[in-house]
Amino acid sequence: MRDASHTPWQQLAAIVLFAAITPTILMTAPAVAAQLAAQWQLSPSQIGDLFSVELGAMSLATLPALWWLKCVSWRVAALGAAVLFITANLLSMLADTYTHLLILRFASALAGGSLMILCLASAATTANPSRVYGLWVMGQLVVGAIGLAVLPGLFERYGLEACYLILAGLMTVLLPLAWNFPSTSPAPQAAAMTALPGSRWKAALGVAAVLAFYISLGGVWTFIGALGASAGISAQHSGEILAIATVMGIAGAACVSLIGTRLPRLPLLLSGYALMAAAVLLLLGQPTLVRFALAALLFKFAWTFILPLILACLADLDHSGKLMNVSNLVIGGGLAIGPAIAGRLIEASGGFAVLLVGGAVITLLSLALVVASRPGPVFEMEPV
Template sequence: MHSTDDPRVIEAVVHDVQRLPALVAMLPVAMMGAAVLTLLPLWVGTLSEGLGFTQQQVGFLASADMVGIFITSTSAVLWVRHWPWRWVVLLGLTLFLIGNVGSMYSRDFAHLYGLRVVAGLGCGAAYAVALAALGDTRNPDWSFGLMVTAQVAFGFIGFEVLPGLIEAQGLNAFFLYLNAWLILALLLSAVLFPRAGAPVRDGVALRFRDIGGLAGAAFFGTVILYIAISAVWGYMERMGVGAELASSRVSEIIGWGYLISILGSIAAPAVSQKVGRTAAMLLALVVMLCTFAGLGMMEQGNALWTYIASTVVFQFFWSFVLPPLMATFNAVDESGRFIVLCSPAFKIGEIIGPPMAAFWIVDSQYQPVLWLGGVCAVIGIGLLVLVDQRARVAT
């Protein structure tokens, strides 16, 4: 494995990563890394309407991209500091695009599942590089906050334009929307993305035996939190429809909630610096639990306003918790490689969450999904708080 202590090499690469144009290219790549999760309610809703898939098949298709992303992003810990970043990103995004094009011509469960896994393989490689690059910027807290803001903007536009397009063109509209943004990300990456990351410095390696306890807690805390988020998020559109709200109104509410949640990702770094990451994550936990309770108490007389309040506030604090979560993950080691395992942690949670939620749904009753979300959120954020406290003591 190549390593170096040559300050000229390190300085040149770090300067390349920290340029503003490089950040402009990193953000759309990181945005596309979470694209399917961002639009998961629309993806689940579209798969559930008139395509002949069972509830369990919908759950597995909802997590298929995450399987591919998990495979490549997990392996990234071995190669992310050694392979040329720009070429990995370009190849990964191209494979993602090809998987989307193929998915437009498939309505068979097994075939479509395979294509989504292939798309996820490309997505995961590009996403892992983007996370490593963002972690190398001067202020990772703010960079990750900008990443979440970009993902939120992508989601807002999607929730505003996709329902009408899906109604007119069906499932293909979903993939056309993804590919339009992928083409933009490819063009920016070809010109502006850093050619390579900083090499591993001599004596600074990722050794799990040295960081094992903190690394395991950070990883599994993130997994469990994302089981909670993806389970509730994946069926949020179905919860609104189940409360007899019009599907178009539900998509509009989710879309505006996504726009408002930009404020969460913007506020999080400042709040974390003011009161600490632990307090910021605990605040997010308490409020998320209140939103789950609200979704579980919807009745016909108050369904609309309860749904609006619960979904909007949930999305705000989902965006809010991500920057301190990722900064906590990044603080576990100094080699700059452990951060790429943040993506696999997200994806394991996203692989498990929707199928697990689907298993508990009976007669369109979603309360068990909300209980699942609440329990997992408490455990996940509890572990992350423990990591933050121990990491601060260690430093």
């Protein structure tokens, strides 16, 4: 059973701030990609490979974590990963070849992925995981929004090096917070207290729910701009709508954090998934500017509203950190699989209808999986 007390603010700060800084490159990908093309003269395929390496390394951090989560102090692991992150970003400023940059970005992302696993696992040990995961998502979105607003100006004046220096500087400032993570995972006997019959199957269903969620999310969101263009919506209008959608995303995560334990989780899950599926279906046909805007804003709000709830469901199944570690790999896999499948569906069907209907179906599949994974009776109305 979790401690009913509130999460100490130092631990909460460590979870939210480390999780906000580590994926900054991916959260600001449009600005960074444009600068790579302008400053490094990289081809689209090279830029794509570079981001794939970053995403892949963050996901692959799961594999060594299977060992160190139970054998190494989480505080020492956080400090080591943070130092590697700082070093890799400082050296990225000095990289003079594409290969060197690729290697250094892999190292930075591997360190960032390790920190992300620690943040996910630590949040699972808190008294109110859904609130912490809501802040976790909100922090990433806020940093991403600030980065997209600020980085283009910095790039114009100082080049890509400015981004790497800022990341190293911010992580240096956060170093003392590494000691606010739990020292280790919960004791085996404490974790065993929450074990339920069939819990491994429920854990598998929960992980499958996360995978389905990210496949749907990655597939639809990656091509939402192209869908708008095919419907005759200008790039300027589309860009403005998607920028506003970021604010809606922050609002979605904030709502979950504010609701806390005030409402049962099941109706929140049902509402969030219904909104996400409805948003996808609103994009069918040739959406007008108003319908496109409504769908984009609703989709981003629902996505960030649902995610903390799903992660909280996983936290109910395992407080040792192992399941959250696996979820890190699944998130990366879903983000990679979604766009790959979506692109082929668009090419094969000559339009977006199959993608959108499939996205809505996979979204509802994720709902069914996450509901089935919940401990106890499926429709028991437990608090968030």
